[in-house]
Amino acid sequence: MNSPKLLAGLAVTGLILAACGGGGTTTQTIKGTIKIGIDLPVTGEDASDGLPAQQGGKLAITQKGKVCGASSHADACFTLTAFPLDDAVNGVHDPKQGAANVQQFVADSAVLGMMGPFNSSVARAEIPIANSVNLTMVSPSNTNECLTQEPADGHCKGQAKILRNNSTKNNYFRVCTTDLIQGPAAADYAYNKLGKKKVYILNDQQTYGLGIAQNFAKQFAADGGTVLNTDLGGFDPTATTDFKSKLTQAASLGADVVFFGGTTATKGGVIRKQMKGILDVPYVAGDGISGDQFLKDAAPNAANSYFTVAGPYASQLPTATAMIAAYKTAFGTDIGAYSAQGYDAVGVIIAAISRAVDDAGGNMPTRDQVTAEMLKTTTYSGAMGTFGFDGNGDTTLKIITVYKWNPDTGKSDYADQVTVK
Amino acid sequence: MKFFVDQLVLGLTNGAIYALIALGYTLVYGIIELINFAHGDVFTVGGIIGLTLIGIFRLEHLSPALLVPAVILLFAATMTITGFLGVAIERLAYRPLRNAPRLAPLITAVGVSFVLEGILFMVKGANQISYPNLLPSGKIGGGAFEIGITNLIIIIIALVLMVGLHQFIQRTRIGRAMRATAQDRDAARLMGIDINRTIAITFFIGSALAAAGGIIFGFYYQSIVFDQGFEAGLFAFTAAVFGGIGNVIGASLGGFVIGLILTFVAGYWSGGLQWASVVVFSILILTLVFRPTGLLGMRVAER
Structure with missing residues (x-):
């Protein structure tokens, strides 16, 4: 914004306010x-x-x-x-x-x-x-x-x-x-910025988790990467405690990145923790793992975990x-x-x-x-x-931010910001 | 080959946990024909008690030389405390209903399960709780047969407990009293066996084994959550039925089989993770329909 103009605008507003105040007509x-x-x-x-x-x-x-x-x-x-x-x-x-x-x-x-x-x-x-x-x-x-x-x-x-x-x-x-934007932004980040070519996907089969996993898979394949499991690894988050056999399968297929569609409450951190020693590759997910609880659930294996947030990096x-x-x-x-x-x-x-x-x-x-x-x-x-x-009620400001978890500071670090037109 | 061995080890590790829980179901059912639905939550409580003791005595920071006796003591202490919890549950919730219609203690068991879960939720909250692994990590062996040391130790601990239990039941006076009570409670009483004490001991042993399972679960997954006992309890119950409810060897075997099935379904079947529960509970139904006495079960006289 052009600041002299802004200042002028403020000054004018001030004058009007002063005028009103002086008149004392509006109570x-x-x-x-x-x-x-x-x-x-x-x-x-x-x-x-x-x-x-x-x-x-x-x-x-x-x-x-x-x-x-x-x-x-x-x-x-x-x-x-x-x-x-x-x-x-x-x-x-x-x-x-x-x-x-x-x-x-x-x-x-x-x-x-x-x-x-x-x-x-x-x-x-x-x-x-x-x-x-x-x-x-x-x-x-x-x-x-x-x-x-x-x-x-x-x-x-x-x-x-x-x-x-x-x-x-x-x-x-x-x-x-929307996830239409969040999933593809994460896929682009994993493929282009992290340089990963083979993804293994897990999702909690809920509206959010499955949706973001589908959109990630589509874009990752379009970018030229390989989606190792076309079933997208759906599981029941209330019933599944053991992911080790599935992760062993992912390791044997040569996965170099894991994408998770879901939230910390649907085992996002637990999966990351269980990857330790079985599949030591970066972990990418949507904003579902953005809360601090992820660090606790995933410790001591929270490093190298990335998540996207459909929104800007406020600071x-x-x-x-x-x-x-x-x-x-x-x-x-x-x-x-x-x-x-x-x-x-x-x-x-x-x-x-x-x-x-x-x-x-x-x-x-x-x-x-x-x-x-x-x-x-x-x-x-x-x-x-x-x-x-827009006509659907969706915002016109389409910003996606990528964060990386930092277990040493207990916070997530800003990694990248993408504005989608 | 390597993949198969990996899956086998993971399956046996899971199976060891389910087997330890299944033993409690089968012991209690064998002696008073009650399906103790609170047992899965006793397993969670055992894990939490173990975690509390680890915290109090700061076992995480112990030198490696002291760790072996410390872990043995941890198991002993946790199993004892949880064992007494089992005795208390029996005394308060089940003994007053021993001669009531069989539905009454069953409903009470479900109630006790909710009470335990509610207490755990109030005390520990809904979040996953981090659990340290005091067992050595790393791998042993080589090539296709490279397996995790933690997994190996867990399977060994479970086998030791199972063999110990079997010997206890077969060789000791108390074990004989348990078998006698299971066969015919009235006849056993006439022979001078203290029925109340025998049943209390059965609950003690079952709960202690579940507590061992709870600690192992914590070590292995390095996290624990207040309501995990519900699902684990149902899987273990399936294991007990599959092996033949009332039969100790059957429950151990059933536990390992269920663990292996869960793991192989998830490992070999690309959509398997979401089908694992379906497969396990289908086995439960099929067992109940076609072989209600289970793999090794003995026919129980109808009463």
């Missing part, structure tokens, strides 16, 4: 309370990802404190509060619990939008419920493409339409890009500096992999509510009005940058 009145639901897994294995995202969302709410009309009804304000719920049961995200949480949001007429869920499998349970009352949902992290679109090869089998009860209304948005973005500092002040810790996404997901909802307050003539907007304003979002400036939503 803001609080007309009620608007709640923003937050549904994420914040206990157990998923907490290391879910909690920082939840805190990002809470930060956006506490910073604003209230929401007023965007322009014509700037004097009509509503107090903002967070309504956070946990969709983990026994420490693992649970679609049934997610659905029950959304029922709670739906039943509370003050909830005009929700941030979440974290997991694609939970989203499949929640979207139909929220869609029936047109409640805006913005996920910080759902990357399964079938939630919003029907790719040309038809592999989603019309799921997006079914999830929306065959209606044309769309209430679901996301601020991260490398100038737009996120203020948010990072505020987060640290508020929670005493550094941001997590999804804090910026959580922050922007809530931020974009608040912006839409603000415009909807105008649409409602300064009164409490309806959920339909909020969703309609969400659909019109084209240039929201958040911590991640400026983005909008």
